[in-house]
Amino acid sequence: MTKQTVKDRVDERVYITRDTCRLCGSRDLTRVWSFGPTPLANSYLTPAEVGGNEPFAPLDVYYCGGCCLLQLRDVVNPDALFKHYFYVSSTSPSFVKHFEDYARILVKRFKLSGNDLVVDVGSNDGVLLKPLQAARVRILGIDPAENVVAEANAAGIHTLPEYFTPEVARRVRAEHGPAKVITANNVFAHTDGIDTFVDAVKELLVPDGVYVFEAQYLGDLIANNLFDIVYHEHVNYYHVTPLVSYFESRDMEVFDVERVPVHGGSIRVYVQGNGGKQKKTEALAEVLRAEEEQGLNTIEPYRQFAKRIEENKKKLRQIIDDIKAQGKRIAGFGAPAKATTLMYAFGITGDDIDFIVDDAPLKQGRVMPGTHVPIVPAERLYEDKVDYCLILAWNFAAPIMAAHADFVKKGGRFIIPIPEPRVIK
Ligand SMILES: [Zn+2]
Structure with missing residues (x-):
C-alpha cells in the first residue's frame, strides 16, 4: 500500500486533536517525531472485515515546553480502542508473576487486611486482583472492555464494565466504602482526561490512601529505542518530573517510584494526598536526578531519537x-x-x-x-x-x-x- 492511499483513509470522525498539554494546559507543544497516519493498533480484523471502512489516525508525538511531558495530541475515541479488547494479561506467565509480586508488595507495605478495599482501574482479567483476593483483601475491578469484564466476573473477580469517572467513583464508594489503595496499570498513560481520572481517584480514596500506577517509562523508551510502544491508545509517555509537578497542582504528592522491568521498562509511581503519612523516598530523588542527567526535561533527546529511528529503519x-x-x-x-x-x-x-x-x-x-x-x-x-x-x-x-x-x-x-x-x- 502506498503512503498516499494510507493518507486518503485517515478518518477524522474517530479522533479529536487537542491543542493543550494534558498535564499542564500549555499550548507550547512541539512535534518531535511523526509516524504519519496509522491504523488503530489493536483493531485486528477478521478476513471478512478487510476492505471495509478501517479507521486511520495520525500518530505524531509532541513535547510540552511547559512541563516536559511527551504526548500525542490526536486522541482516538476511547470506545474504538477499549470496548472490545484483545489483550488479556493472564495469558503471559511473566505478567502473572509480575502482578503476584506487585500484590505482595501492596499487602505488606500498606498493611492491607480483610476490611481494606483495593480498586484496580483497567483491571483486565483480574491479573492483579486475583492474588490480592487470595490474600483476603476486598477487591473491585473497573474496566470498559466488555468481553474481558465478562471473563473476569465469571472467574469470581468482581468487575464493573465502566470507565473510571467521578460519578462511578461515587457509586463505588456508596456501595463498597472508600478504597485504601487504587491501582491503575497501563491505564494512566492511556488516559486523555487525566484531570477527570484524578478527580475520581480523590473521590474514592480514604484520606490517607494511596494511588499506585504503572506506565511504560520514557527513560527506557529513549535509552533503548523503543519507538514502537508509541500507538494511539498510549497518549502519554511519562517520566517522573512532569508527574511530580502535575500531582502538586492537584494537591497530591508523588512519594515513591520504582523501576520495573515489564513492557521494556516501566515505572511504578506511588501518590498520596498532600500531608499523607508516607515519606518521600530517596529512590524518587534519584530518578529525578537521573532524568535531569538524561536530558529528559529538554527537547534535544527526542530530536536525536527521531534520527535513530530513521537509521534503524534503513538497517532493517x-x-x-x-x-x-x-x-x-x-x-x-x-x-x-x-x-x-x-x-x-x-x-x-x-x-x-x-x-x-x-x-x-x-x-x-x-x-x-x-x-x-x-x-x-x-x-x-x-x-x-x-x-x-x-x-x-x-x-x-x-x-x-x-x-x-x-x-x-x-x-x-x-x-x-x-x-x-x-x-x-
Ligand atoms: Zn505540559
Whole structure:
C-alpha cells in the first residue's frame, strides 16, 4: 500500500486533536517525531472485515515546553480502542508473576487486611486482583472492555464494565466504602482526561490512601529505542518530573517510584494526598536526578531519537531486502499492538512477511490492522517452512527463542528489530 492511499483513509470522525498539554494546559507543544497516519493498533480484523471502512489516525508525538511531558495530541475515541479488547494479561506467565509480586508488595507495605478495599482501574482479567483476593483483601475491578469484564466476573473477580469517572467513583464508594489503595496499570498513560481520572481517584480514596500506577517509562523508551510502544491508545509517555509537578497542582504528592522491568521498562509511581503519612523516598530523588542527567526535561533527546529511528529503519530494510533477494521467506512472531507501529514506521508489509504467528487464540485467524498480514498459530513456522522469523514482540524475544530452539535447529534464523535490527546467528 502506498503512503498516499494510507493518507486518503485517515478518518477524522474517530479522533479529536487537542491543542493543550494534558498535564499542564500549555499550548507550547512541539512535534518531535511523526509516524504519519496509522491504523488503530489493536483493531485486528477478521478476513471478512478487510476492505471495509478501517479507521486511520495520525500518530505524531509532541513535547510540552511547559512541563516536559511527551504526548500525542490526536486522541482516538476511547470506545474504538477499549470496548472490545484483545489483550488479556493472564495469558503471559511473566505478567502473572509480575502482578503476584506487585500484590505482595501492596499487602505488606500498606498493611492491607480483610476490611481494606483495593480498586484496580483497567483491571483486565483480574491479573492483579486475583492474588490480592487470595490474600483476603476486598477487591473491585473497573474496566470498559466488555468481553474481558465478562471473563473476569465469571472467574469470581468482581468487575464493573465502566470507565473510571467521578460519578462511578461515587457509586463505588456508596456501595463498597472508600478504597485504601487504587491501582491503575497501563491505564494512566492511556488516559486523555487525566484531570477527570484524578478527580475520581480523590473521590474514592480514604484520606490517607494511596494511588499506585504503572506506565511504560520514557527513560527506557529513549535509552533503548523503543519507538514502537508509541500507538494511539498510549497518549502519554511519562517520566517522573512532569508527574511530580502535575500531582502538586492537584494537591497530591508523588512519594515513591520504582523501576520495573515489564513492557521494556516501566515505572511504578506511588501518590498520596498532600500531608499523607508516607515519606518521600530517596529512590524518587534519584530518578529525578537521573532524568535531569538524561536530558529528559529538554527537547534535544527526542530530536536525536527521531534520527535513530530513521537509521534503524534503513538497517532493517537492508536486512529484509537481502533476505528477499535470496528468494527466502520471512514470518513475524507476535502481534502485540506495538507491531503495527513497528510495521508502519519501518515500512514492513505483506510483501516482506508472509504471516505472523501469535500464541493468543483471540488473534489467530484475524489479520493485522492496515497491512492485513494474517495472524496464525506458531505451528505454522514449522508446517509452512520459513527461513527467517522477525520477532515483533521483542520484549519476549528470549522466551520466544527458547521455546522455538527447534526452528533454529532446522535452519531458521531470528531477527530482532530493537534496540537495533540484527539477525541472531
Ligand atoms: Zn505540559
